[in-house]
Amino acid sequence: MKKSTFYHMPSINFMGVGCLSNLGKECVARGYKKALLVTDKNLVKLGIVEKVEQILKDSDISYTVYDGIEQPNPNVADVKNGYKYISKNNVIKKNYDFVVSIGGGTNHDTARAIAALVTNGRSIEDYEGLNKLTKPILPWVAVNTNAGSGAHVTMVGIVGDDSRKTKMNFTDPKLLATITIDDPELHVTAPREVTISSGIDILAQAVEAFVALNATPYTDALALGAIKLFVNNIRNVVANGNDLDARYNMAFAGAMAGSAFNNAGLGHVHTIAHQIGGSSYRHHGLISGVLLPYVLEFNAPAIPIQKFNEMAFAMGLEGATGDNAVQIVLNAIREINAELGIPESLSEMGAKEENVDYHAKMALKDIAGMTNPRQATLEDMVQLIKTAMRVESQTKKQREPALSR
Numbered sequence: 001m002k003k004s005t006f007y008h009m010p011s012i013n014f015m016g017v018g019c020l021s022n023l024g025k026e027c028v029a030r031g032y033k034k035a036l037l038v039t040d041k042n043l044v045k046l047g048i049v050e051k052v053e054q055i056l057k058d059s060d061i062s063y064t065v066y067d068g069i070e071q072p073n074p075n076v077a078d079v080k081n082g083y084k085y086i087s088k089n090n091v092i093k094k095n096y097d098f099v100v101s102i103g104g105g106t107n108h109d110t111a112r113a114i115a116a117l118v119t120n121g122r123s124i125e126d127y128e129g130l131n132k133l134t135k136p137i138l139p140w141v142a143v144n145t146n147a148g149s150g151a152h153v154t155m156v157g158i159v160g161d162d163s164r165k166t167k168m169n170f171t172d173p174k175l176l177a178t179i180t181i182d183d184p185e186l187h188v189t190a191p192r193e194v195t196i197s198s199g200i201d202i203l204a205q206a207v208e209a210f211v212a213l214n215a216t217p218y219t220d221a222l223a224l225g226a227i228k229l230f231v232n233n234i235r236n237v238v239a240n241g242n243d244l245d246a247r248y249n250m251a252f253a254g255a256m257a258g259s260a261f262n263n264a265g266l267g268h269v270h271t272i273a274h275q276i277g278g279s280s281y282r283h284h285g286l287i288s289g290v291l292l293p294y295v296l297e298f299n300a301p302a303i304p305i306q307k308f309n310e311m312a313f314a315m316g317l318e319g320a321t322g323d324n325a326v327q328i329v330l331n332a333i334r335e336i337n338a339e340l341g342i343p344e345s346l347s348e349m350g351a352k353e354e355n356v357d358y359h360a361k362m363a364l365k366d367i368a369g370m371t372n373p374r375q376a377t378l379e380d381m382v383q384l385i386k387t388a389m390r391v392e393s394q395t396k397k398q399r400e401p402a403l404s405r
């Protein structure tokens with residue numbers, strides 16, 4: 001007998017070219033009068049923030065822009081600075097009705113943390129873990145500008161904690177956006193390297209969600225759909241960032257992978273990525289991309305072969321109808337990584353051997369591991385991280401031409 005389940009997602013999600021135009025009327029309909037815009041200086045420079053500002057002005061909504069987020073990863077300091085920006089002695093200076101995040105996962109996670117602190121008080125570290133918020137957050141509108149983390153559609157906040165050299169996870173259905181807006185026209189300014197490093201996180205998240213312990217037929221459909229869209233569009237969007245059809249499909253891939261893991265959970269790609277990213281400050285997606293083949297190989301004995309058959313089918317790989325599907329899917333992922341120029345080793349992501357034991361311990365504490373399909377001991381985790389670091393001597397093995405379709 002399968003256990004009962006439920007799904008969380010933002011209730012209104014605008015997608016597609018030109019959908020940013022819905023922002024004004026949706027905010028007016030809710031009676032919003034004053035916004036805090038949370039973003040970064042690069043998006044201001046690119047004119048994307050100005051597009052949002054113009055819509056708010058046309059809708060008679062006043063706003064303040066906080067553009068102090070440091071890329072590529074948000075940390076506790078970003079949240080504190082953003083909160084300080086709008087408060088004095090922990091009292092909010094002005095009456096903000098809502099928060100608008102403009103950007104990718106970094107800016108969304110910082111914005112939802114600020115929105116949570118405005119109503120719940122205290123500091124973000126107090127809400128680490130599952131369901132720790134006591135009050136609804138300030139309404140949050142997520143304007144997404146690249147395909148990757150899917151943070152705009154999730155209830156999972158991740159911010160770096162420099163003091164512990166890790167990334168802190170705060171997960172709560174209260175952290176869902178009120179409205180999401182995912183307009184591919186805003187994605188075209190993402191540089192090639194951001195398109196790749198954010199994009200590969202889609203594959204990592206979709207695969208982890210598909211094999212996660214809390215996966216259901218609903219999340220499986222989202223995860224497989226995301227894998228298919230990713231494989232069919234990543235080359236086009238990397239080759240030509242102005243390809244709006246490819247950007248559109250990648251936007252859906254990102255949102256679908258985000259929704260899949262939001263409800264199915266993740267696994268040790270993410271528990272380890274949170275440790276390496278928390279100390280090396282390298283891009284989360286890139287680290288996840290490096291880790292995906294290693295972790296999937298570790299998990300493979302605990303994953304039904306049918307799951308590999310289905311992933312191979314979604315990736316357009318032929319002949320993967322039996323047990324051979326494990327190797328075919330792993331090879332295909334390695335080939336995609338190689339094609340996108342994603343490093344093969346965690347060492348190239350700034351991981352240091354002297355930190356492996358600490359990373360392994362912290363990874364096992366990360367709640368993203370609760371749904372990993374294969375139980376990992378501390379020894380397993382140490383070995384897994386070391387394997388992903390010492391790739392030079394271990395993975396120069398024969399590969400099948402997985403992407404020749």
Ligand SMILES: [Fe+2]
Pocket residue numbers: 149201204205270284285288
């Ligand atoms: Fe991720």
